[in-house]
Amino acid sequence: MAGSEQPVIIIGGGIIGLASAWALHRRAIPCIVLDQEPIHDGASLGNAGLIVYGHPPLTRPGVSVQGLKWMFDSKSPLYIKPRFDGDLARWLLTFHRHCNKPHFEACLAVLAHLGWETARGFDEMRSDASIDCDWRPRGWLDVCLESSSLDESEREIEHLSPFGYTAERLDGDALRGTDPAFGDEVAGAVRFDQSATMDPLAFMRSLRRWLEREGVEIREGPRRGGVERLLTENERVTGVELASGEVIETERVVLAAGSWSGPLAATVGLNVPLQPARGYHRELTGLPAMPRMGGVLRETFIAFTPMFDRLRLAGTLEIAGHGRPWTRSRLENLTRAAQPYLRDLDEATITAEWAGYRPCTPDGMPMIGEVPWAKGLVVATGHAMMGMTLGPVTGRLVAEILCDGRPSIESPMLDPARFGRVD
C-alpha cells in the first residue's frame, strides 16, 4: 500500500494517534492527524506516566467480584455507577467472563512481548523527537503498608519472570535507605526493573512539536478535526466525513479515538464495545521530600510519579459514562490515602487537578488491526490502563499493517473484529 499520494488520516491526537503518525512518518508516509478537541487535556497527557513493560490486563482473576463489592462505595478505587444500560450490562458480563487465570496468562504472554517491543520504540521515539520529559528509566515501585501485600506483590514476579522481566523485594528500612520520601509505616516495596516513569504532558507536547516541524498536519477542534463517520465502498475505506460536512478522501484511515472510538467504528458495522473508565490526578509541588522513583501505593491503587518539580498522584477507575460531573471525594482521596506512604504530603501545595478517560475493552486487551470488511481501516484503541506504555509499539504495528500488509506481532487477542459486527 506504500507510495500512495493520499495522506493517511489518523483520527485522534492522543498517544496512539501521535505514535501512529510518528511510525508512519519514519516510513515517509504522509499523514494528517484529526482531533475533535484541542490536544492539551486528554488521557494521554493527564495519565500517571508509569511506563510499565509487561503490564497485566484489567481482567485479573477476582477483580469482577471485588468490583461488585465496591459498586456502592464512592471511595473505592474501582467504581461502577449502578444504572440501566444494556451496553454496560453486556460489557460487565463479558468482563466477568474474562476475569480468570487462563485468560490472564494468555493476555500476559502477548503483553509481555509487546512490552519489550515498546521499550525499543520509546528509545527510538525519544531520540527522533529529542523528547525532554523527565524520563526515569530505573523501574517502578509497588509500595506496601502491609507485609501480606508485600508477599502478594512478590508473587506477581512469577508471572513476569518467564518473559525475562526482573524485580527485587526491598524491606521498609532498605527502601527508606535509598529514598527517604517514604514514611515509617511502609513495610517495603517490590521494585520492577524494566520500566520507566515520565511526565506525559511534556512527552506529548514534544512529540507534537516534532511531528509538526516534520510536516505532519494536525487539525483540531470540532469543525476542523471532529470526525462524524467513516466512509467505505466495496469493502474498502474511502475517506472520513467531518462534523462540518467536509469529506476527506483517502484509502487509509487509523481509528485511534480512545474511549470515543465505538460510535465511529459502528459507522462501518464494527463492534468496539468500550467503556470509558474515568481516572483522576492531583499534582503537588513544594514537597520537602520528593520520591526519586514513581510507582503504585499498593493497598490504594494510587500511582505516584515525580515529574520535574511536581508529584502527580493518579488513580480511580470510575465506570460512569462520559461527561458526568467529577466526584470530588475521589480527588480528595488521592492525597488522603497517600499520606501513610509518603512523608510530609500535607506541606505540599495542590497545583493541578484533572480527570480523563481510559478506553477499556471487556476482555482487557487492546484492539490493533485492520478491519476485514473495510480494507485500509486500521483500528488502534482499547488500551485501558496501558495506553501510554503501549503507544510506541502500537504506532509501529499500525505502520506495518498499512505499509507491509501485516504486523510483526499478530494475535487473535488483538483482533479488532473479535467482538463481531453491529447493524
Ligand SMILES: Cc1cc2nc3c(=O)[nH]c(=O)nc-3n(C[C@H](O)[C@H](O)[C@H](O)COP(=O)(O)OP(=O)(O)OC[C@H]3O[C@@H](n4cnc5c(N)ncnc54)[C@H](O)[C@@H]3O)c2cc1C
Ligand atoms: C488517571 C489515569 C492514569 C493513567 N496512567 C497510565 C500510566 O501510568 N501508564 C499508562 O501506560 N497508561 C496510563 N493510563 C492510560 C492511558 O492514559 C490511556 O490508555 C491512553 O492515554 C489512551 O490513549 P488514546 O490515544 O487511545 O486515547 P486519548 O488519549 O483519549 O485520545 C483520543 C483522542 O481522540 C479524540 N477523538 C475522539 N473522538 C473523535 C472524533 N470523532 N473525531 C476526532 N477526534 C476524536 C479525542 O478528542 C482524544 O484527543 C492512565 C489513564 C488515566 C485516566
